[in-house]
Amino acid sequence: MSDILFSIDGKEVKATQGMTVLEAAHKAGISIPTLCYHEKLEPFGGCRLCIVEVESRGSTRLVVSCVYPAEKNIVVRTRSEKVDRIRKMILELLMAHAPDAFDLQDLAKEYGADRNRFEKEPSFCIHCGLCVRYCNEIKKKNAIGFVDRGIRKEISFVPEIASKECWGCKECFPLCPTEALQAAYVLVEALAAFPSPSLKPASGE
């Protein structure tokens, strides 16, 4: 199948059929910030930080590059006043939860985001879903999932599965863009009331 040619920030890039704009950018060495993207996982489109401007057939619109398919002759701009403004706001919103996360701090510097713009509600989790999706898609264990919805949404381990699977794996910990300890903490909390036979014998009841 022939390559798809288009431009990102004035640079000609090549993509193959089915590739997203983000993948094509990465291949060409162009950086677009992401928080919920992982090359091994299905695109999630949750953090919206990889938003870019796409000009196609005369009209310009904002799309998220981790999902938007590469198309012939489109013109992609990874930075613009509007893109930067939206990224800044997204970072400020997330820093209300994870003000000390290194990834967020680096990005905040780049986009001039004020970590104190919104009242702090530290929970560390920014709901990127990397741990949840990695466990589901790669490990196929579903030991961790999202519970509830909207602003009450949280990650939570399933003690029955986690007690068997997690201690030997922990591959999700380093994926966390805010604080690996958060995943560990939630895991420990989940298992506290559910002693694993592999750790210590269950109390005889």
Place this chain on the structure above:
Amino acid sequence: MARINSPAELEALRKDILSKRDPNKPCITLCSGSACNASGSREVAAKLEEEISQQGLSNDVDVRKTGCHGFCERGPIIVIRPEEICYFQIKPEDVPEIVSQTIKEKKVIDRLLYTDPNTKEKIIHESEIPFYKNQGRIVFGSNVSVDPKSIEDYLAIGGYSALAKALSQMNPDQVLQEVKKANLRGRGGGGFPAGSKWEGTRNAPGDIKYVIVNADEGDPGAYMDRSLLEGNPHAVLEGLTIGAFAVGAHEGYIYVRQEYPLAVENVNIAIKTAEELGLLGKNILGSGFDFVVKVHRGAGAFVCGESTALMTALEGRAGEPRPKYIRSNVVGLWGRPSVLNNVETWANVPLIINKGADWFTQLGTDSSKGTKIFSLVGKITNTGLVEVPMGTPLKDIIFDIGGGIPGGKKFKAVQTGGPSGGCIPEHLLDLPVGFDELTKAGSMMGSGGMIVMDEDTCMVDVARYFLEFLTDESCGKCVPCREGMRQMLKILTRMTKGKGKEGDIELLEELAETAQEAALCALGKSSPNPFLSTLKYFRQEYEAHVKEKRCPALSCKELIAFYIDPEKCQACTSCARKCPSDAIVGGKNLIHLVDQEKCTKCGTCFEVCPPRFRAVKKISGEPVPPRIPEEARTIVREGKQK
């Protein structure tokens, strides 16, 4: 009934049903939709049956329990045919008189008739009542003629003739072209042309395709889809089957809310009876076309009304929208091309096939054809469901059909389009209702919610209310919606509490832009609408809340105070007796005072102060006048002095 194998057999069955029905035999039609059931329709039905048999009329009168008639404010409703005598707010104790007087003696019972609030005239016939007279009920009108549990009733009014026509006289492409030509736009929210959507599915590669009914109606105060599905489920099924034929689908789904038990019950009965007659299933009407329908009950998530979230939920996963840039009519349910339209859209299809696109396009505006059902609620005299031709001015709906604002209050705004719609102010009341017209005014058609607000409504609080609803219903997947709304709600809440800060309005605008531009799904993108439309038309109310800590509508509790005008108080003690928190300092012949520390701002004193005194005042943005000295409180009454 035996299975029907051809359009000719369908017509024969219809003739047979009609031949057994005497149009002159009295028929008592009782509204038995969810709203009327809640106001006692079931008890009335039981009493009707009992009374008819007691008075020996079992063979002389029919009783038909129908779906919603629309005039829910006045339910339960009885219409007696063929005279079309209409009685409202029927209680079981009215039934013996109805049977003995109206059915036996053909006498009209005055007290049960509708009284025109303006002329005080009693109106006998349904079609002469302003609420009905000013509507154009092409879709919803059939509700009053059918018992939703009876397929015979639907056949008697010409049901399934459109399906027979499509299957025997048209090919799928002709059906598709007719719907395209009718410019039927989706009645569920976006107003996307149904014909184009169908065409995309029809042309998409793949042998397996689906058609889906979106009956996940979740807007607060909206119930048109429920009433259609409850009241006339066969019309929806017929439309769905025609759509399936047009796009080449053999399987359909009805995604209906669990909270709509009567709709679930009635649509399941309808599917079963249609299957028995061969109007669903294998080889429908001998055409060789197969189509089955399954009912899926949703678990009550507003976001599942969004097309991709609905499909994800149908697949058995958490109902969250998909981040795809490929339309679901090409890659939809289980990755197959899927047409999703809402209940009302499907119910329009048989009409278009039967009467033709040319007939359909006579109704409406340039870009919005046909009619639209609205659920008219809020501060409105005639709460209910109304169906009007597209292009009807808002003020006709609110004043001619809706009867205006109760209690002599002034109209302030009408909120259309559901929670993510917008508020339209008084100076735009001439606006004709249509998809593009409403969008241009900063609101939207949505699924047809219409909430009327009077002068006592605070627009900042309205925005806060809808944002609260949307925050609660956000799936939480993307940051601009989940986190953006969390902050917007916080800011709006503090504004209504008098804690708004300089720059709050601008911050809200910035958050609104982020959601509009960057949210994942249509729900997220439209979530700032309640704020943006109220800001557009009522900016001064926002400024008053932030800068002056004043609520111009005198509605936000933390920004208002009640106080008694010492010049006007006559010490009648009404307020002191009714105050639930002992906040009135009263006493015989003493000017009453409000203890601001104890006052909970419930407004009881304001309501009970006799209109001839009007001594209780509601104030905002100004300090409460100081308490008058104790010695000045005694009222000296003229004529009683010695």
